[in-house]
Amino acid sequence: MTNEAAPRFFDCFIDMASREGPRNMLHLIFDPQGMRPFVADWDTVSRSLLQRVYRESVGHMVDAGTRRLLDELLAYPDVPRDWNTHQGPPAAPTMPVIPLGFVSEGVVLRYFSMVTTVGAPQNVVAQELRLECMFPADDETEARHRQLLAVHQKHH
Numbered sequence: 001m002t003n004e005a006a007p008r009f010f011d012c013f014i015d016m017a018s019r020e021g022p023r024n025m026l027h028l029i030f031d032p033q034g035m036r037p038f039v040a041d042w043d044t045v046s047r048s049l050l051q052r053v054y055r056e057s058v059g060h061m062v063d064a065g066t067r068r069l070l071d072e073l074l075a076y077p078d079v080p081r082d083w084n085t086h087q088g089p090p091a092a093p094t095m096p097v098i099p100l101g102f103v104s105e106g107v108v109l110r111y112f113s114m115v116t117t118v119g120a121p122q123n124v125v126a127q128e129l130r131l132e133c134m135f136p137a138d139d140e141t142e143a144r145h146r147q148l149l150a151v152h153q154k155h156h
Contacts, residue, residue: 009134009145012152013038013102025132026053026069029100030076040101040108043080048098050074050083052115099137109144110137 002023007016014034016023026049028034039045053070073079097112116131136142 012148026073030073038102040103047080047083109141112137
Protein backbone atom coordinates (compact mmCIF):
# COMPACT_ATOMS: atom_id res chain seq x y z
CA MET A 1 0.00 0.00 0.00
CA THR A 2 1.15 3.53 -0.56
CA ASN A 3 0.02 7.04 0.06
CA GLU A 4 -0.41 9.59 -2.71
CA ALA A 5 2.99 11.22 -2.16
CA ALA A 6 5.18 8.22 -3.03
CA PRO A 7 3.96 7.60 -6.60
CA ARG A 8 3.85 11.36 -7.21
CA PHE A 9 7.53 11.60 -6.26
CA PHE A 10 8.64 8.52 -8.22
CA ASP A 11 6.58 9.72 -11.21
CA CYS A 12 9.07 12.59 -11.51
CA PHE A 13 11.61 9.95 -12.59
CA ILE A 14 9.64 7.09 -14.20
CA ASP A 15 6.11 6.40 -15.42
CA MET A 16 4.52 4.81 -12.36
CA ALA A 17 1.22 4.16 -14.18
CA SER A 18 3.01 1.72 -16.50
CA ARG A 19 4.21 -0.42 -13.59
CA GLU A 20 2.14 -3.36 -12.43
CA GLY A 21 0.94 -3.33 -8.85
CA PRO A 22 1.42 -3.95 -6.08
CA ARG A 23 4.40 -1.64 -6.22
CA ASN A 24 6.95 -2.71 -3.65
CA MET A 25 9.44 0.07 -2.97
CA LEU A 26 12.36 -2.36 -2.84
CA HIS A 27 11.48 -3.76 -6.25
CA LEU A 28 11.16 -0.19 -7.52
CA ILE A 29 14.68 0.65 -6.27
CA PHE A 30 16.31 -2.58 -7.53
CA ASP A 31 14.61 -2.72 -10.94
CA PRO A 32 16.86 -1.43 -13.77
CA GLN A 33 13.62 -0.32 -15.48
CA GLY A 34 12.52 1.43 -12.29
CA MET A 35 14.31 3.85 -9.97
CA ARG A 36 17.68 2.09 -10.00
CA PRO A 37 19.24 4.27 -12.75
CA PHE A 38 18.52 7.29 -10.55
CA VAL A 39 19.91 5.86 -7.28
CA ALA A 40 23.12 7.57 -6.23
CA ASP A 41 25.76 5.27 -4.71
CA TRP A 42 23.84 2.19 -5.88
CA ASP A 43 26.36 -0.31 -4.51
CA THR A 44 26.13 0.92 -0.92
CA VAL A 45 22.38 1.53 -1.01
CA SER A 46 21.62 -1.93 -2.43
CA ARG A 47 23.81 -3.64 0.18
CA SER A 48 22.16 -1.68 3.00
CA LEU A 49 18.66 -2.51 1.80
CA LEU A 50 19.48 -6.21 1.33
CA GLN A 51 21.00 -6.35 4.81
CA ARG A 52 17.90 -4.74 6.30
CA VAL A 53 15.60 -7.29 4.62
CA TYR A 54 17.89 -10.12 5.77
CA ARG A 55 18.00 -8.87 9.37
CA GLU A 56 14.20 -8.78 9.44
CA SER A 57 13.91 -12.34 8.10
CA VAL A 58 16.57 -13.71 10.46
CA GLY A 59 14.92 -12.00 13.41
CA HIS A 60 11.71 -13.91 12.59
CA MET A 61 9.91 -10.59 12.44
CA VAL A 62 8.33 -11.77 9.20
CA ASP A 63 7.66 -15.08 7.50
CA ALA A 64 8.96 -16.82 4.40
CA GLY A 65 7.55 -13.93 2.34
CA THR A 66 10.54 -11.85 3.37
CA ARG A 67 12.90 -14.63 2.33
CA ARG A 68 11.12 -14.75 -1.04
CA LEU A 69 11.47 -10.96 -1.36
CA LEU A 70 15.20 -11.26 -0.70
CA ASP A 71 15.52 -13.94 -3.39
CA GLU A 72 13.57 -11.76 -5.86
CA LEU A 73 15.80 -8.75 -5.18
CA LEU A 74 18.94 -10.85 -5.62
CA ALA A 75 17.60 -12.03 -9.01
CA TYR A 76 17.87 -8.53 -10.52
CA PRO A 77 20.92 -8.04 -12.75
CA ASP A 78 24.14 -6.66 -11.26
CA VAL A 79 23.00 -6.90 -7.64
CA PRO A 80 26.07 -7.23 -5.41
CA ARG A 81 26.53 -10.91 -4.56
CA ASP A 82 28.79 -10.18 -1.59
CA TRP A 83 26.19 -8.10 0.25
CA ASN A 84 26.13 -10.48 3.24
CA THR A 85 29.89 -10.86 3.64
CA HIS A 86 32.72 -8.59 4.68
CA GLN A 87 34.12 -8.56 1.15
CA GLY A 88 33.63 -5.63 -1.15
CA PRO A 89 32.72 -2.08 -0.16
CA PRO A 90 31.09 -1.81 3.25
CA ALA A 91 27.41 -1.06 3.41
CA ALA A 92 26.31 2.15 5.03
CA PRO A 93 27.05 2.25 8.75
CA THR A 94 24.40 0.58 10.87
CA MET A 95 21.96 3.27 11.90
CA PRO A 96 18.22 3.48 12.33
CA VAL A 97 17.80 5.06 8.88
CA ILE A 98 19.09 4.24 5.40
CA PRO A 99 20.45 7.18 3.40
CA LEU A 100 19.11 7.33 -0.17
CA GLY A 101 20.15 9.66 -2.95
CA PHE A 102 18.27 10.13 -6.22
CA VAL A 103 19.91 11.92 -9.16
CA SER A 104 17.74 14.53 -10.85
CA GLU A 105 19.23 16.70 -13.61
CA GLY A 106 22.76 15.93 -12.40
CA VAL A 107 22.05 16.86 -8.79
CA VAL A 108 21.78 14.31 -5.98
CA LEU A 109 18.66 14.73 -3.86
CA ARG A 110 19.48 13.23 -0.44
CA TYR A 111 16.84 11.51 1.65
CA PHE A 112 16.74 9.10 4.52
CA SER A 113 14.35 6.21 4.75
CA MET A 114 13.02 5.03 8.08
CA VAL A 115 10.93 1.92 8.71
CA THR A 116 8.57 1.83 11.67
CA THR A 117 7.23 -1.43 13.09
CA VAL A 118 4.71 -2.12 15.84
CA GLY A 119 6.78 -3.04 18.90
CA ALA A 120 4.19 -4.71 21.10
CA PRO A 121 1.46 -5.90 18.74
CA GLN A 122 -1.88 -7.04 20.07
CA ASN A 123 -2.35 -9.30 17.04
CA VAL A 124 -0.19 -10.95 14.41
CA VAL A 125 -1.39 -8.67 11.59
CA ALA A 126 -0.03 -5.60 13.39
CA GLN A 127 3.27 -7.40 14.00
CA GLU A 128 3.88 -7.72 10.25
CA LEU A 129 2.96 -4.10 9.52
CA ARG A 130 5.81 -1.88 8.35
CA LEU A 131 5.58 1.79 7.58
CA GLU A 132 8.38 3.25 5.48
CA CYS A 133 8.84 7.00 5.28
CA MET A 134 11.31 9.04 3.26
CA PHE A 135 12.43 12.46 4.42
CA PRO A 136 14.72 15.06 2.82
CA ALA A 137 18.10 14.85 4.56
CA ASP A 138 18.98 18.53 4.16
CA ASP A 139 17.47 21.92 3.35
CA GLU A 140 18.79 21.93 -0.24
CA THR A 141 17.12 18.59 -0.96
CA GLU A 142 13.87 19.76 0.58
CA ALA A 143 13.85 22.87 -1.60
CA ARG A 144 14.72 20.90 -4.77
CA HIS A 145 12.14 18.25 -3.85
CA ARG A 146 9.37 20.84 -3.65
CA GLN A 147 10.53 22.38 -6.94
CA LEU A 148 10.67 18.98 -8.68
CA LEU A 149 7.13 18.10 -7.60
CA ALA A 150 5.79 21.53 -8.57
CA VAL A 151 7.34 21.35 -12.04
CA HIS A 152 6.16 17.77 -12.57
CA GLN A 153 2.62 18.60 -11.42
CA LYS A 154 2.41 21.47 -13.96
CA HIS A 155 3.28 19.06 -16.78
CA HIS A 156 0.62 16.52 -15.81
